[in-house]
Amino acid sequence: MISLAGRDILHAWGKFVFTGVGLGLLIGVTLSMAGIYRGMVDDAAVLLDNSGADLWAVQKDTLGPYAEPSTLADDLYRGILTLPGVARAANVTYLTMQVRPVAANQAVSNQTGDPAGDEAVRERRAMIVGVVPGGFGEPGQPPFLVAGRHLTRGHYEAVADVTTGFRLGEQVRIRRNLYTIVGLTRRAVSSGGDPMVYIPLKDAQEAQFLKDNDAIIAQRRRTAANPVFNRPGQPEVLDAVLAAQTQSSSVNAILVRLEPGADADQVAADIRRWKHLTVYTRAEMNEILQAKLIATSARQIFMFLVILSVVSAAIVAFIIYTLTLGKIREIAVLKLIGTRNRTIAGMILQQALGLGVIGFVVGKTVATLWAPIFPKYVLLLPGDAARGFLVVVIICVLASLVAIRAALRVDPAEAIGG
Secondary structure (H helix, E strand, C coil), X not given: CCCHHHHHHHXXXXXXXXXXXXXXXXXXXXXXXXXXXXXXXXXXXXXXXXXXXXXXXXXXXXXXXXXXXXXXXCCHHHHHHCCCCEEEEEEEEEEEEEEEEHHHHHCECCCCCCECCHHHHCCEEEEEEEECCCCCCCCCCCCCCCEECCCCCCCCEEEEEHHHCCCCCCEEEECCEEEEEEEEECCCECCCCCEEEEEEHHHHHHHXXXXXXXXXXXXXXXXXXXXXXXXXXXXXXXXXHHHHHCCCCEECEEEEEECCCCCHHHHHHHHHHHHXXXXXXXXXXXXXXXXXXXXXXHHHHHHHHHHHHHHHHHHHHHHHHHHHHCCHHHHHHHHHCCCCHHHHHHHHHHHHHHHHHHHHHHHHHHHHHHHHHCCCCCCCCHHHHHHHHHHHHHHHHHHHHHHHHHHHCCCHHHHCCC
């Protein structure tokens, strides 16, 4: 049997193909938006996986360390290690900041004073993670390396995610100190998709909690001017206060790994009771990341998906309706020779579905091609593609109803009416 829809498509194939490509680009954007959301969810899951923790002990009544600031004394982990069911506990700090290779801080334009050259372009926003060096396998350590080695020294070494663009042996500046990249890892990212840079814990504490030199000098002057600290005949009091001000003994969280078979809820309850800290299990921390950090972005992406779906439906409806109006006389002739309405409706529906198939193929192809170009991780799942194809089919069917209604209202007399 001759395919009326196929003959009609071949008759106006240029308009049909170009419309399909345009629709495909729109579908590609839609699939990419879904992939961005999936990437955000995966980044949050990877963040928890890379921490290697079963429990997160944070400052009381906070959602830290990822959703809210959290500050703890760095000796609390020793007490947690004594609790039943705890296999390992480790301090960790998190600080998000701009990081660039050291050359970018030395190459300065004479005119503007801004960093110049290729190094300035390579500046990256990264999450600085402070971990205990030499403790590979401890919670908080990078789970694996793709090049180089782990941190072994107490100062001035760093392991970076490959997406930072930093190279082995390269130096980067973090606050006042220079760090040599000794290892590279992969998929070590924050919940916002920023790559991680691991440095020794003591250096991270200094970078996060200590003030700059001018602020320290000003604080020493204020302290020395305070008679409570600077007592006559008791200089050791002032010395002790000044020493405490120049040392940092704070961390953001304690990562706890449990023994096999240990009850996470029970251990968390013990830490809350005896150590007076807020403790989150993995399920609770995942809920915090999903509900507190990703929820707003997820709603925005959902609104974009709805808008793009409506626009796609409007495009399909418009082009099919236009093609139908352009062949009113042909439809009238078909009716005049006895063609059933079901056949005419099927022809229009096939055209709409063909347009949708072309658009989906183009959209899936371009979404796959441009996904690696995005600055943040885009995760395209086969399940989302299948659901997207189903939505495209439904949109095409609904969009064709307008054209079908117009075709079925054509009077056969128009075939001979001039």
